[in-house]
Amino acid sequence: MKIGVIGRTNVGKSTLFKALTLEDVQIEDRPFTTIDPNKGIGYLRVKCPESDFGVKCNPHNAPCSDGIRSVPFDLIDVAGLIEGASSGKGLGNKFLSDAMEAEALIEVIDVSGKTNSSGLQTSGYYPGEDVRMVESELLAWLDSIILKSKFRLGEDIALIVSKNLSGLGLTYEKVKEIITRLKITQINPETAHRISTEIIRKAKPIVVACNKMDSVENLKETMDRLKGEFSYEFIPCSAAAELTLKEAAKHGFISYNGKEFKTLVEPNEQQKNALSIIKKIIDKHGGTGVDELLNKLVFDAMGYKVVFPVEDEKKLTDGHGRILPDAYLVPGDYTPKDVAGLIHSEIADKYKGAIDCRTNMKMRNDAPVSNGQVIKIIV
Numbered sequence: 001m002k003i004g005v006i007g008r009t010n011v012g013k014s015t016l017f018k019a020l021t022l023e024d025v026q027i028e029d030r031p032f033t034t035i036d037p038n039k040g041i042g043y044l045r046v047k048c049p050e051s052d053f054g055v056k057c058n059p060h061n062a063p064c065s066d067g068i069r070s071v072p073f074d075l076i077d078v079a080g081l082i083e084g085a086s087s088g089k090g091l092g093n094k095f096l097s098d099a100m101e102a103e104a105l106i107e108v109i110d111v112s113g114k115t116n117s118s119g120l121q122t123s124g125y126y127p128g129e130d131v132r133m134v135e136s137e138l139l140a141w142l143d144s145i146i147l148k149s150k151f152r153l154g155e156d157i158a159l160i161v162s163k164n165l166s167g168l169g170l171t172y173e174k175v176k177e178i179i180t181r182l183k184i185t186q187i188n189p190e191t192a193h194r195i196s197t198e199i200i201r202k203a204k205p206i207v208v209a210c211n212k213m214d215s216v217e218n219l220k221e222t223m224d225r226l227k228g229e230f231s232y233e234f235i236p237c238s239a240a241a242e243l244t245l246k247e248a249a250k251h252g253f254i255s256y257n258g259k260e261f262k263t264l265v266e267p268n269e270q271q272k273n274a275l276s277i278i279k280k281i282i283d284k285h286g287g288t289g290v291d292e293l294l295n296k297l298v299f300d301a302m303g304y305k306v307v308f309p310v311e312d313e314k315k316l317t318d319g320h321g322r323i324l325p326d327a328y329l330v331p332g333d334y335t336p337k338d339v340a341g342l343i344h345s346e347i348a349d350k351y352k353g354a355i356d357c358r359t360n361m362k363m364r365n366d367a368p369v370s371n372g373q374v375i376k377i378i379v
Contacts, residue, residue, distance in 0.1 A: 001304065001329050002074040003042065003297065004102030008130045010119030011110040012211040012239045014038065017077035019243035019290060022250060038077040043070035044294050045258045046306050049374050050324055052358070053316060060318070060325035066257045071306055071327045073298075076102055099138070100168040104205045104302050106293065107134055111210035111222055111236060128226050131208060135200070135230075142196035149187050157184060161195070174203050201231070205301035209293050210236040214281045233296050237289025241278045245288070248275075258291045303332035305371040307339055313357045313376035324374065333368050340377045350379040 005013050021040035043062075048069040050057040063070045078098045099105060109127040116122040117129060142165075151160040158176035165175060178198045184191050200206065210226070213219055213236035226234050249256040253265050254275070260282070267275060282288065298304045308327050310316045318325045328342050336354030340347045354363045357374040369375065 001298075001302075002076060002102045004099050004105045005075065005077045005108060006099045006105050007108035007134065008115075008117065008119060010115055011108050011130070013077055013108045015243055016106070016108055016209060016211065016237075016239035016290070017042075017075060019239050019246055020294075021075055022246055040075050040077075041072045042075035042294075043072055044298055044306075044329065045070055045291055046327070047372070048324065049308055049372060053324075053374075055316060055323050057324040058322040060322055062327035066255065068257045069306075069327050071329055073329055097167070100142075100204065102204070103169060104207075104297055106209050106297060107131065107206050107232075108209045108211050108239075110212050111219065112212040112215035113222070114212070114215065126225075127210070127222070128229055131226065131230055131232070138200060139193065139196045142199060143189065143192045146187065146192040146195055147189065151187070157187065161187070165199075168204075170199065170203055178203070205297065207233045207235060207293060207297040207301055209239070209289075210234050211239050213285060213289060214238050214241065233301065235289055235293040235296055236285065237293055238281055238285075239288075239290065241281050242288040242290040244274060244278060259287055298329065299371070304329050305332060305334070305369060305373075306330075307334075307369045308372075308374040309339055309343055310357065310374060310376055313355050313360065316357060316374065330369065335366060335368060336363050336375055336377065337365060339369060339375065340379075343377070347377060347379055351377065353378040 005017050007013050017038055017040070020042035045068050048057055048064050048067050050064070051067055057064050057069075059069070061072060076098065109130045110125075111127055113125040113127060114121060114123055116125045117133070145164050146161055149157070149160045149164050151157055158179045159172060161179065162170060162172040162175035175195075178195060182191075182194055182198060184195065208226070208230075210219075210223065216222060219236060223234055223236060245254065245256045245261055248254045248271075249261070253267065253271070254261045254263050261275075261279075263275070278288075306327055307330055308324055310324065311318050315321075316323050326343075328339065330339060330342065337348060337351045339354075340351045353365060355361070355376040355378065356363050357376060363369075363375065
């Protein structure tokens with residue numbers, strides 16, 4: 001699974017990316033810090049099933065801390081978007097093609113209104129203008145690609161269109177479903193725009209990260225206005241607070257599970273002040289907002305699930321004796337055999353069935369797995 005981080009320049013995209021990955025990316029308070037996309041592994045925090053079974057896990061691909069598993073996914077931080085990108089302005093098509101590599105997008109805005117349309121410091125700027133601009137550029141670019149579809153009477157429109165969109169990870173089946181549902185019989189500017197809009201809504205879902213929530217006094221008023229004007233999910237967050245906590249935890253100063261932190265080493269005065277400010281943010285907002293942002297995108301908008309495969313359904317171990325070693329993010333329609341394919345192609349080839357480790361019952365081969373399910377693959 002790959003998620004893209006997009007938005008206008010200088011709104012905190014790279015800060016959010018680093019908070020999710022702890023990759024060494026360039027972060028500066030100036031426009032166009034990111035030129036080429038940053039790529040890394042992000043982590044989604046979910047409850048570990050160890051407490052349900054009364055065991056202690058030995059993580060392999062997904063670290064665990066205080067009963068919270070960090071499940072990996074691919075993340076890409078794309079260069080800042082400017083108006084006119086769909087016509088080639090600025091980084092233009094490069095930005096848009098980089099962004100649309102992802103299955104879903106986190107759009108970052110500065111909800112404080114302290115960054116203007118050029119990425120410069122200001123005050124009173126309405127961030128909804130950025131949402132409108134990004135949407136317009138994405139749709140215009142998709143429109144232009146779809147309008148390149150040339151077909152003759154009787155040809156499969158979905159097949160022609162999907163060939164043009166194949167580089168964006170859109171399969172024929174997805175395109176066919178959209179075109180059939182919208183009852184598209186020809187390609188013109190109006191129908192191309194309808195297809196583009198549906199792609200953004202369903203095939204490439206977007207959740208908006210309302211960054212710098214701690215720097216705005218009228219947060220609720222701004223959030224209400226944004227929700228009233230657009231159909232996206234808007235989640236307030238503080239990427240800087242999340243990054244500070246992640247860095248402190250990485251260096252052993254604190255323990256942090258996404259909801260609360262505890263100091264492990266006596267902080268100096270500067271560190272103590274920084275942690276005090278962040279605690280106020282967490283107490284006021286119930287967290288930094290980053291976990292909620294990811295959960296809303298991955299589980300609600302994308303419909304993904306987390307599954308924990310094991311080899312021994314009694315001991316919950318893999319072939320190396322590790323308890324609950326792995327956690328995978330899978331599409332919502334994945335069956336046990338699909339999960340087997342994630343582990344290894346040979347396991348999928350030898351697949352005979354699967355067992356739900358909570359019930360010890362054999363699972364239906366044609367039924368999707370459940371979120372948080374621990375399963376044994378029978379080969």
